[in-house]
Amino acid sequence: MTALECIRRGLGLHSLDLANYFIDHGIPFSTISYLRPSSQGLNRGPRFVGSLLGRRPNGYTFNLADYAVYTTIRDSYLLSHLNACAALCAGGIVARLAREVMSNVTVLSGPTEAALNGEEKVLTSGDDHFCDDTIPPEVMDLICGVYEVESRQRGELIHCFIFCL
Secondary structure (H helix, E strand, O other): OHHHHHHHHOOOOOHHHHHHHHHHHOOOOOOOEEOOHHHOOOOOOOOOOOOOOOEEOOOOOOOHHHHHHHHHHHHHHHHHOHHHHHHHHOOHHHHHHHHOOOOOHHHHOOOOHHHHOOOOEEEEEOOEEEEEOOOOHHHHHHHHOEEEEEOOOOOOEEEEEHHHO
16 A cells, blocks of 8 residues: 555655655654674563553543643653654654654664664564564553553553543
């Protein structure tokens, strides 16, 4: 479908044009690169546990201050973590929110050094290994404004989007 869209739009064959189009229109894509043989198997797995925005008690009413804290934390993360460029590649709402803070240029240079060292997503095709940056689920929740909220039953949590304001 994506290839057909590119042909229909007459985007040309240059990867920069394609990446810019995908980012601007929220279409998911990857910036895979060949993985150096010496770095295979270094994938460290998830780095985060729990909600990065925190937990709120049952019945909590979100307000504009919560929204301001959310946007500050989100923007800070996106601007300070090298692998955050993967948010622009994720497409959909995640890419749209990341575009508010990040430039398309952050993606155009390909995977980060961490990905090239095998510390991010590793893809295999036959004997060849490729890598790309990835965004852990907790960071996706951070970008989308997901807070943990205690339910009425003790110990259970539900997820609440700040956009529900």
